[in-house]
Amino acid sequence: MTTAKAKAAGHTPKNQKASFGDGEEGHSRAGVPVYYKLYVLLAQKIRDGELGPGEPLPSESEMTAEYGVSRVTVRKALNQLEKENLVIRRRGARSCVAPREEEPSPPLIRGPIDNLLTRGLAAQAQNLETGWKVPTLHAIEALRLQPNTECFRVVRLRLHDDAPFSYSRVYVAPKTAKPLADIPLGNDPVLVHLERAGFRASCADQSISATLAHDPAASALGVPLGSALIQLRRTVYDADGEPCIYQVSLYRPDKYEYFMRLSRESATMRPQWRHT
Amino acid sequence: MTTAKAKAAGHTPKNQKASFGDGEEGHSRAGVPVYYKLYVLLAQKIRDGELGPGEPLPSESEMTAEYGVSRVTVRKALNQLEKENLVIRRRGARSCVAPREEEPSPPLIRGPIDNLLTRGLAAQAQNLETGWKVPTLHAIEALRLQPNTECFRVVRLRLHDDAPFSYSRVYVAPKTAKPLADIPLGNDPVLVHLERAGFRASCADQSISATLAHDPAASALGVPLGSALIQLRRTVYDADGEPCIYQVSLYRPDKYEYFMRLSRESATMRPQWRHT
Structure with a gap:
């Protein structure tokens, strides 16, 4: 069984830890600092809306436990998130996700x-x-x-x-x-x-x-x-x-996305999407 | 003038150095190691075909000069590329891009x-x-x-x-x-x-x-x-x-891409692409 197969077969979202690299060995294939892993993970969750505006982040000790990292690492990651205005830090309290800035401007165009x-x-x-x-x-x-x-x-x-x-x-x-x-x-x-x-x-x-x-x-x-x-x-x-x-x-995905409309062609027994 | 504007206005591909971060300050915003920057840059160039199979990479001293990094950094980046079978290293000679592996399998489907x-x-x-x-x-x-x-x-x-x-x-x-x-x-x-x-x-x-x-x-x-x-x-x-x-x-972009065919509608004075 290949690694990919093993991973796929054994997967549930809860039983596997994030990794920048080969996973199995538990260290980063690319040597990226651990705090940066945590920063990327949290920043993406915020941008993708999985952690909503105003929502509290896990506490520092929850994160040290969940990700197996030190408190210093958690703080470096939070510093980075704060610098990018993604979280608001409060002394003695949990950090929370910053209010949303204005919606990104709509895509410039449908399609090409x-x-x-x-x-x-x-x-x-x-x-x-x-x-x-x-x-x-x-x-x-x-x-x-x-x-x-x-x-x-x-x-x-x-x-x-x-x-x-x-x-x-x-x-x-x-x-x-x-x-x-x-x-x-x-x-x-x-x-x-x-x-x-x-x-x-x-x-x-x-x-x-x-x-x-x-x-x-x-x-x-x-x-x-x-x-x-x-x-x-x-x-x-x-x-x-x-x-x-x-x-x-x-x-740049923050400036453009490829937008299209699909119509549902349901004349047949097996409806299909069609680009319009 | 904002940084983005200044960058855009002043840009030519030759007068600006790569950076993982704010560029102007010359250090990495996200604290990513310098060798990793170089590794990402070279790996992507190879995957995108800008450095072709068998082509020699710049020499270690050329890279130290071009990217302003140490020889140790260059070697760490090359180690990483070698580990991923992207380059072949030869003692005393220039590293070169590894022969291409088999073409990635074609996209599974056109469109959705x-x-x-x-x-x-x-x-x-x-x-x-x-x-x-x-x-x-x-x-x-x-x-x-x-x-x-x-x-x-x-x-x-x-x-x-x-x-x-x-x-x-x-x-x-x-x-x-x-x-x-x-x-x-x-x-x-x-x-x-x-x-x-x-x-x-x-x-x-x-x-x-x-x-x-x-x-x-x-x-x-x-x-x-x-x-x-x-x-x-x-x-x-x-x-x-x-x-x-x-x-x-x-x-995963190595397993799937969104493929579509466009037709050129040139009946009017201003031809347009249309999804088919």
Whole structure:
């Protein structure tokens, strides 16, 4: 039985302790300080609404018992939470979850953000880099190119109210990219520039995932390394079904989410969700 | 000018150093060890394909210079990468990126995973908890309930090939939940049980985001605290447009991604992406 299987089979939410690492050995695989584990755990519970505004946190001694950590560790974690205005500490009393700040602004758009951009409702762009470049292996595969083929690459930061929320790398296959070389890109999506020059897109494959922030995206987006980011990958196909554009976009989850409406198609015996 | 604005305005990917914290002060807000910063950064670059298989990493002295860290720190980061089979270390020579392991298995499904489940192609479920419970504030708001109203809550782990990939909490409003109390849930989605009992869903609002793993989801999914997870939130509406079900699902990004196909609607002057 593999570890994953063993874990899954034996799991109940109460009989297993949190760990940053290999669990079984009881120490942190990545060497992250224990207080930071506790801080991440509590901060996420608050942000996800599992500990509500005004609710008391467990007492220091409850936490030392529950997590098997020292009182110093608990206090360091609470300091960090207080610094981020997530909890309110009171001498001699239990800390409690801070009142909620204003609701985060609603998502900018339903679905693909470039729809919004196309309609001119968009955030401004900073074009950080443009030019010919050998792309990543993922891009080479998505565009079905020979290894070491140069593509036209655009690295962009999107801002809303002067705050960055999206970092994208767009790779355009050589046969499609020619019109881009001499155009000032401004705020318009790369695809819109290509369409103005006669390119016809038919469809795109898109997947949405999550990743940890690393540089240079972390710096550009103004988030700490190791933060959660939404990762969207898209391959755009031309009228002949050939892949022409591959892009990877990273979004700050506090500024953007991929919102969509589903309709329930219940005509059949087995109703299904459908994107609208 | 706020820090975010200053950062955005002054940014180029080359003139700013990575940081886990407030950047400007040059120290880590969360107290994460420096070697871990470097490890996260390098591991993500490798996973995202920016450093390709077989490619040499910068030399130890290049890294000490580039990241302003000691040689000991660089070595600790490399040890960690080697332990995870991401790099190959060679005495006296540069470390290089390990050959790629087999491609991660393709995403299980296009779009909502419960479509797959409905068609019986699904992963098995472990029903970790079921019963009446006062839900989180987010759920109360989504379901437009009075504070402290109990909902029927189902906490589920989904497994594929015996390995967990999804952790969900489903909250059903009291007026809708009655049929659930006495049904063994098995593998079927909660909505399918309700539909069998006569409930009619009309549509759902869904948003996809990213979050950091915390307990009990982290333990259940077998991932370290602080890992990136895909977060999907959905509110299901009945035939009268009343919200009845609210769910939050967390997915391991190495096991699942939200895949969809877009078509390009170019009939108008301003072509748009459309979900298909």
